[in-house]
Amino acid sequence: MENATDPSESGHLVFVDAYDADTRYRRVWLRGLGWEPLEQEEFEPRVRRLFPDIDLDDPEQIHWVDRPGQWPPWHPGEA
Numbered sequence: 001m002e003n004a005t006d007p008s009e010s011g012h013l014v015f016v017d018a019y020d021a022d023t024r025y026r027r028v029w030l031r032g033l034g035w036e037p038l039e040q041e042e043f044e045p046r047v048r049r050l051f052p053d054i055d056l057d058d059p060e061q062i063h064w065v066d067r068p069g070q071w072p073p074w075h076p077g078e079a
Helices: 040-050
Strands: 014-016 026-030 034-038 062-064
Touching: 026 040, 034 040
Parallel strands: 014 062
Antiparallel strands: 014 026, 026 034
């Protein structure tokens, strides 16, 4: 799933790609690193490790393509 927007030109530190109900991950673009698949539990620790002073609620720093703050459901035992 390749987003039409080039996040490197957006000015955001973090760019969260579209919600996909078929996976527990969301593709997340991190300035300076590129795209990574992250699940909900990985998102905040990973972002804070790279950007310790980031405001996770600031739309100028984090852009969500859709469904801000939402992650696809996942249950233990699922792939």
